[in-house]
Structures are given as structure tokens and as C-alpha cells.
Amino acid sequence: MEYYLDIWGEMCPIPIIKSQRKLKVMAIGDSLVLETEHSCTARGLVVWAQKEGYPISESEVAAGIWRLTIAKTHD
Amino acid sequence: MKKIWRTAVHGPWPYWVGAMVLGGLNILVLLVRKRPWGVTSNLQDWAVWLAHLLGLASERIPVSQLLLAEGTYLNLGVVLGALWAALAASQWRFRPLRQRKFGFSALIGGLFLGYGARIAYGCNVGGLLNGIASSSLTGWVFALAVFLGTWIGAKILLKFLV
Secondary structure (H helix, E strand, O other), X not given: OEEEEEOOOOOOOHHHHXXXXXXXXXXOOOEEEEEEOOHHHHHHHXXXXXXXXXXXXXXXXXXXXXXXXXEOOOO | OHHHHHHHHHOOOOHHHHHHHHHHHXXXXXXXXXXXXXXXXXXXXXXXXXXXXXXXXXXXXXXXXXXXXXXXXXXXXHHHHHHHHHHHOOOOOOOOXXXXXXXXXXXXXXXXXXXXXXXXXXXXXXXXXXXXXXXXXXXXXXXXXXXXXXXXXXXXXXXXXX
């Protein structure tokens, strides 16, 4: 299943804490989609997901807007 | 080569690259200015000027002195440089406030930051970074306070802002 989390206008570490909580209630194999207009939020999430071992894809969908997809591969 | 250029303009820069550029520029400021880089002393001078203009302070700093101060241009450089970098990467956009509580937290945080920086005789640049860089005890005391403050700040953030 695909989940979406609203983190518009939020600065780190709030989006990371929200993602942690969301990932906990998701099943293995689910993915989480996030969109942000803050470069540092996008960066923080990528660094955090890589550290936790979750595959993450990042794309700048419009000038200054990033779309991130995190796959929950493990608990 | 094209990829390196794209990353340089568009980002994101790896943290270590940013750290080295910042370190190099910091040394340059010290060499040229003969004084370490700082931010808030100059902001305080501008605040005194504004307060005097509004009749809130008897102390007076003439605007000509402020316009000749290196600090004014260092601070302008930070703001204009950030603007230029965002424009060059075409990432500049209006980012409206999504929630009122973030506005309040920003205002309260800004007041504490400004007041704290001045009673500590420096912010994280002049007090912490250049304090430690010049082997001053102040820098280490500042670092200890930063850890303590961040810990308390994290508690407040989890309780009110998440």
C-alpha cells in the first residue's frame, strides 16, 4: 500500500519524527510518499532514511519542490 | 564534469564540502579583517540605531559608522549570498506559513536567540565556532550550553510542535 504524509512547510526534525511514527504503523512492503518545499527537509529525510537502511528516491518535481518515496523494507 | 557542475549550482553539497568551504572562508575573514567572523555584534549596533530613532535608547550610533562597518557587509553577504544561491539553483519561492504555531515558535525562538547571543557576547559563529577555533574557553562553555539548550529544545518541540 502507498501512504502519504503531509509535511508541507515543516522543518526538520518534525518531518523525520512524523515519518518514524508513520513507518511504525505501516506493513513491510508499503511505501511512504512525502512532498516538501524545503531543501533541508528533503536532505534531512534522505540522510535519515539511508542511515536507517530504507531505500529512498528523491526527485525535484518542480523548482524547489521535492517528492520523496520511502520503502519500508524492514521494521 | 557536467554532473559536478550541476551539483555545485543545484546542490545538495555533501556536508564535508560545505564544512571545508566554510572553514576556508572563515580563515579568509580572519586574515582580511584581523578579527574573527561574527554576526550579532553588528546586528546589535543596527538595533541600537533603530531604538535611538524610535526614542527607545539614549545611546546613539550614527548610520555613517554602520555603513562603514565590515560587519554590515558580512551580514549582507550572508543574506544576499543565500538569495543568489537559491536563485541560481532555481529553488527560490515564497514559502507561506502553514501553521500559526510555527510563527509563534519562530518569533519566541528568535527573541531568545538574539537575547542569548548578546548576553553571551556572541552567537554560534562568533562565540562557538570562532571561540573554539581560537582556543578560547568561552567556545567550550558555549558548546556545553548548546547541548543543554538543544536537549531542552527537543523536549519542547516534541511536546508542542510535532
